[in-house]
Amino acid sequence: MCPEVFEAVTVNPGLADLYRDLHSHPELGFQETRTSSIVANRLSELGYEVTTGVGKTGVVAVLRNGDGPTALLRADMDALPVKEDTGLPYASTVTATDDNGKLVPVDHACGHDLHTSCLLGAAEMLSADRASWAGTLMLVFQPAEELGAGAQAMVDDGLFDRFPTPDVVLGQHVAPLPAGKIAGHAGPSYAASDSLRVRLIGKGAHGSMPEASIDPVVLAAETVLRLQTIISREIPSTATAVLTVGSIHAGDAANVIPGEAELQLNIRSYDARVRERILSGVSRIVSGEAATAGSPEQPTITEIERFPIVVNDAEALGKTLGVFSDWLGAENVLDPGAGSGSEDVGVLATSCGAPLAYWLLGGSDPSLFTTGDMTDPALLTVPSNHSPHYAPVIEPTLTIGVTALVAAARTWLPAA
Structure with a gap:
């Protein structure tokens, strides 16, 4: 393994x-046209084979460097419908x-602008x-992670038919840990998430006549x-x-019993x-409660978004974090649990x-922490991802x- 692996690179x-520019110009999922154009242009200048429009707004770049395995490095590009309140x-x-x-x-309140910048720097x-290093680099700049749809859109658009099949998938996500720390957990690491919209049907009436309503x-x-x-x-x-x-809505007036109600719920x-x-x-419960109430129509349950469970391969993550420990010191590589x-x-x-090796990248001001590990009480108080105050x-x-x-x-694509 090359000794350069363990030394911090000199970043352009x-x-x-570029990071500040991307942060100032966030784009929602499947709308990342400006971001993907910047990404594609930079990668083309670096000599990568670049393909745009994969999964609508995704970018794939390939760099072949002799015989060897293929490593996929992934960054997501989309932002959130959040009003930024950082004062930056x-x-x-x-x-x-x-x-x-x-x-x-729109705000890059989850840090995908940092992910994109880091992968372009790498x-x-x-x-x-x-x-x-030797082998093939496959860089995937993914749209619409926040919608839970971007990765599947790229796969459905022939990601692994049109481009090399990787031997490992690598990636990182900035988190409210002290900058200088990296964290990773083997096995089930991030929860499956199902967001649902439930429409309940009743019978509207004047607020003074509830007996005429359902x-x-x-x-x-x-x-x-x-x-x-x-x-x-x-x-x-x-x-x-x-x-x-997380959401319940019915009616618009105090003296009117509405005809329907809507719930939005999330399962992890x-x-x-x-x-x-x-x-x-x-x-069962939605249907049963509707039947008990005498609803004139069956309720409906519609999927809003779905994320699968993320499972880190123990061997692949251990191999990757081992390199990070040699470079940063074992005390700076943490296990955050699931x-x-x-x-x-x-x-x-x-x-x-x-196999997947996916880790957390500390991005918060280290001076805000005391122990700097997963027991640090500051983890409950520093601005976290999706907050309007979040910015690494x-x-x-x-x-x-x-x-x-x-x-x-370099670990997965070692030079001969």
Whole structure:
């Protein structure tokens, strides 16, 4: 293994400017046209074979460097419908029209601008130093991770038919850990997530005449309460799962009983059997409560988005984190345990049958922490991903992120 693996790379000073530019110009899922154009142009200048429009707005770049295995390095590019409140000079003021035709503020509140910048920085380093590795680099800049749809869209668009089949899938996600730390967990690492929309049908009436109604507000309230018993009474106490009703809407006036109500709920789970049991319970309870209320129509349950469980291959992750430990020191490589967040990077690995090594990249100001490990109380107070206050510190996050990707690539594509 090359000794350069264990040394921080020298990042192009212009990479920080690129990051600030991407942060100022966020784009929603499947709308990443400006971002993908910047990515494609830079990779073309570096000598990669570049294909755009994969999975609508995704970019794939391939660099062949002699005989050897193929490593896929992935970064996601999309942003969130969040109004940024960081006060940074490069904060986003962008708005865009979402899939429902609504004008929304847009913010890189999850850090995908950093992911994109880090992978472009690594692409530059690996292109410039081809003596340090051998094989094929396959860089995937993915759209619409926040929608849980981008990875599958790229696969459906022939990702593994049109391009090399990788021997490993590698990637990282910035997190509210101290910058300078990396964390990874073997096995089920990130939860499956199912978001559902439930439409409950009642019968509207004047608020003074409830006897003429079938009140969907009461029906919705009963349904919400009954749904909570799925976790507490229907799955094993040793299983980990969450069911959250995050939205409830019915009516627009105090003196009118509306004709219908809508719930939006989210389920997190780590086991396929537990997931199926929860989904079955949701269907049974929704239908049962509607029948009890005398609903004139069957309720409907519609999937909003779905993320599969992310499973890190123990051997692949151990091999990768071992390199990081040699470089950063074992005290700076943590095991965060299984996280309740969700990701679609696992789709890339399962679709091609390659092992996955996916890690967290610390991105928060280290001065805010005391112990700097997974017991640190600051983890509950520092701004986290999806918060309007979230923005990673640019350094050392950018340099550590670029170095991690370069080190991982060289580990899996060793020079002869």
